[in-house]
Amino acid sequence: MAAVNLRPDDDNSTLISHFYNPEIYTQMLPQQGTAEGNKPTKRRRRRSRVKEVASTAGLKKRKLSSEQVKLLEMNFGNEHKLETERKNRLASELGLDPSQVAIWFQNRRARWKNQKLEHQYSILKKAHDSAVLQKTHLQSQIEKLKQQLAEAKNEIQKLVEVREINRRSSVTMDDVQAAACWGEILMEEYEDVFCSMQENNYNQPVEWYLNYNYMYTN
Amino acid sequence: MAAVNLRPDDDNSTLISHFYNPEIYTQMLPQQGTAEGNKPTKRRRRRSRVKEVASTAGLKKRKLSSEQVKLLEMNFGNEHKLETERKNRLASELGLDPSQVAIWFQNRRARWKNQKLEHQYSILKKAHDSAVLQKTHLQSQIEKLKQQLAEAKNEIQKLVEVREINRRSSVTMDDVQAAACWGEILMEEYEDVFCSMQENNYNQPVEWYLNYNYMYTN
DNA sequence: GACGGGAGCGTAATCATCTGA
């Protein structure tokens, strides 16, 4: 807001002539003092009647003082629209023609549009840059996750393979117990046989074998 | 850049009201009296007044004809800068003062800047929207990957736990083979004992046991 | 009530001036 209005000249002394004098409008020839006899300027464009056009205009631009601009700017900050009431009040406060105030507001609005656009652009630009950066971050994050996932799947693959191998060629506790039982059963049976032997007094191993085989297959 | 040059007057009689952009300004909607300190229905239409306003002078603002503008526009399309040569040539061709041509070019450049900014803005806007969309896609992709990763880790956890359990309370092939060997060894030893029995003609199981224990612990 | 038109504001586009580099 304030940054836009930097006026080097100010009203403090130089051109305050038009301050409370609307009549000044019809005169005021602000053209630069470069008279005709000024610099020869070498070739190019001899001085033509450039001033002629300007002079016909008669009323040219009178710059508003910084005081006036400040007040106008404050009012503009409040409300960009301008009702007749406010316009007239401002005009009398500033010593300006109401139409000038209206024009000022019109121009201010028009220029405010561009400023706004510029501002919006910078904001959007910042947001976009940020978004792009975030995108790269997300992208790398995705890469990382993908790698982790690949590793995990590899791990799973290995574990599953091992499990399959064990499941096929290995044995569970039951199997071992069965195997262990087998030993015990053997012993028990042997013991039974021995008991029988003791009771029946077998002397020939052949007979024991026969007996054992009978018991087992039964 | 013919599209840019739409002048409401002259040859172009079509409506130009489309150019109004309501987004920038809140268009003065038909509502009246909704403002805060708005006038209490103070109908501002006073008496019809004589139109003596602002007839500051006979200054007519010479507007350039569409012909002139067209030529200027063509030249501007070629080159935004204006060398003195070209300026003078154009001025004489158009029947204008060279300074007018220069001014026209200056204003045209300024206008072009804003148009360019507007264009850039729309482009940037599009790019940003796209980036935001991509971001959401990447984000959801990340979510998916994270979930997959979590599932994979969970799977690994389960597999590892099972493996640990099996490792602790289960047995490998070696164990089973050992157990199986145990049975065979038993058999072999028994057979040996029987052979011994046969050879030595043991009749008492006690003796056999003694013999067996001796063989085993040896 | 409907209709024509002026007053007055708004926007967009222009033209022009001034200032500073």
Added chain:
DNA sequence: ATCAGATGATTACGCTCCCGT
């Protein structure tokens, strides 16, 4: 002098209000 940028002023047109016929 030229240019860019800020700014004043004009022109042209759209709207709404409000009044007089």
